[in-house]
Amino acid sequence: MTKQRRLLSDDGLEQVLRRDELTVEDVRIALATVRHGFKADELLAYARSLVPDADLLDGSALRALARADITEDEASKEIQKNRAFCARLAGLLPSILRLFDSRNNLAGIFRMIDDCYNDFHVTAVSRRKDRQTREIKEGLADAIKFSLKAAEAIENAKLVGTEYQSFCEVYFLDGKNQPRYLDDLVEQLRMYSGVAEIVDSLIDLNPPGPFRTLYLSGNDARTTVVEYAYHMCTMWNGPRLVTTPGSQFADLCSFLFEAISGQADEGLSGAINRYARSDERKQWDREGQEEVSEDDNFLGLKGRMRFAQENLRLYTAMARRSTLSEMAKTLVALRLQDEANQYEEAKNTYGPNQVYLSQMNSEQIATMFTDAIESWRPDKQKDFADFLESKKASLDALEIKLGESRRAARDATS
Incomplete structure (x- = not known):
């Protein structure tokens, strides 16, 4: 019978991470804690009964094991990879954490290292971004063509109309989300083709940050590591990003890459240079500059106004595209009007008091309920x-x- 690993409290996790030296078991306990909370639940106990060290699986793999979406052998292979990850971290984690001036949330840095580990291995097996983009656009072209073809075929099959309405009534028992008449379904298919055109145009326009349509990892795993290192440094006062080889930032990237990939003494200067010039880095810096005090009473309204302004610019640019169908043009015009209305509503609501819950952002709501x-x-x-x-x-x-x-x-x- 395998001994069950205990999980840690918040304070216990911080105490472990502050040690000058770590054992492999220290890291295993810390990893299991950040992945599964601070106490063993029924799902974790069941997974542990199936394979040893199941607590080293991440949340999605643990659930997949419990549901039998993956076999015990597949889970064991994943656990073995995580054991090797823990062994590398035992030697490298103290050196990584010492590079950060802020020591009040070492658990946050450790969680981000774990996120980087998971994203790195997804990125490593991904296809090139340009190939992924091309395949998505080809799929959208098919969706537009076949949705319009389906709408035309449904219109021509006139005998189905009455029966369609009757079967809708018994199939959609709650009456929700049901196209009541066949004409409604046809109109929805045509509207769908217009939306697919708009999404295709959004890919071409490639707006930045949260307005981006495609979030593709590509296959540049080294840049993924550099990006995570930079995020950690800006959040917890780590080394400044410089492209000079041998800098503390370069050391951090090398330590992180070795811990995650198992490859030592790898040069990441190319990835550091690429990320330093990237749109992703510029967007991260821009978002950091736009941050305001969480105590700002008008934070939610300011965000709505800024979001509506960006959408107005985006869809105004799209409206100029001559290749859009009449349906797509109609949808863009409607979206522009809706964004303008939302901007005006937020602007006119701006005042000295917050009266409604909808005026609060998610952090303020969480704080209010926590206090209550x-x-x-x-x-x-x-x-x-x-x-x-x-x-x-x-x-x-x-x-x-x-x-x-x-x-x-x-x-x-x-």
């Missing part, structure tokens, strides 16, 4: 926590039941 919950009596807080845990436990139990039934069916046919 903390004001409850301890027994009421416990009842609320138990209620949330019971809902999560119900979902975990369903995942486990599905996995057990799948394994039983596999065993019966093997």
Whole structure:
């Protein structure tokens, strides 16, 4: 029977990461903690009963194992990779963390290293960005052509109309999201073709930051490491990005690359230079400059106004494209009017008080509810926590039941 690994509290995790030297088991416990919270739940316990060290799987792989989407052998191979990752981190993590002046959230840096590990291996097996973009645009062209062809074919098959309405009524029992008449379906297909045209145009316009349509990882895994290193440095006062070989930033990138890939003494100067000049770096810096105090009462409204302004610029540029169909042009015009209305509404709502919950941003809402919950009596807080845990436990139990039934069916046919 494999000994079950204990998970850590917030304070316990910080204490481990502050050590000058780390053992492999220290890193394994820390990794299991950031991936699965601070206590073992039913899903984790079930996964541990299937394979040793299941707590080293990330959340999606753990759920896939419980549901029998992956086999125990596949899970074991993934666990072996994570064991090797932990072994490398045991030697490299103290050197990485010492490069940061801010020491008040080492767990945050460690979590980002884990995110980098996962993204690196996705990027490493991805195709080139230009190839991915070309395939997506080809798919959109097919979608436009066949949705219009389907709309025309449905219109010509006139006998279906009455039966379609009758079957919609029994198929969509709640009455929601149902095209009531066949003409509605035809109109939706034509509207879909217009939306697909707009998405295709958005890819060509390639707007920056949050307005970008395609978020493609490409296959440049080294640049992924550099990007994560830069994000960590700006968030936790790490080394400044300079393109000079042998700089502290270059050291950080090399340590991070070795921990994640297992390849030592790799030069990343090319990737550092590419990222230093990239749109992604410029966008990250721009977003950092735009950050305002979270106590700003008007933060939500300012964000809505800025977002509407960017969309107005984007869709105005799109409206000038002569290749758009009449449907796409109509949709763009409607979107422009809606964005203008949202901007005016936010502008006119701007005032000294926040009256409605919809005026608050997500952080302010979270703070408000946290303060409210903390004001409850301890027994009421416990009842609320138990209620949330019971809902999560119900979902975990369903995942486990599905996995057990799948394994039983596999065993019966093997």
